[in-house]
Amino acid sequence: METSGPTRRAFDYLFSKLQDFTRTRYQDALDALETWLGEDVELFWQLPEETQDFVLADYLGELRDRDDTAPQAAATLVAAVRKRYLGRSGYRAASG
DSSP: OOOSSHHHHHHHHHHHTSOHHHHHHHHHHHHHHHHHHGGGHHHHHHSOHHHHHHHHHHHHHHHHHHOTTHHHHHHHHHHHHHHHHHTTOOOOOOOO
16 A cells, blocks of 8 residues: 555544444455455555456455355445545535
């Protein structure tokens, strides 16, 4: 995962606000993904989000094929990845 910058700081902040159990589940899901990615883990986090979606789909398909708890694991992974990208979102205030 990217080691510095605004996205990483936002991710660290958002992750720190989670309940301990949730934070552990999210971290375990990210760790499992990164283990599956192996040497490509740094490359994955640098890919455009749309390309990451295809990689995640491959991973989740393999997970489904080998584990009957895949639906919960998939939901946990998706939530963890979303937290990582909340820091990238841009917001505009409504003008009145």
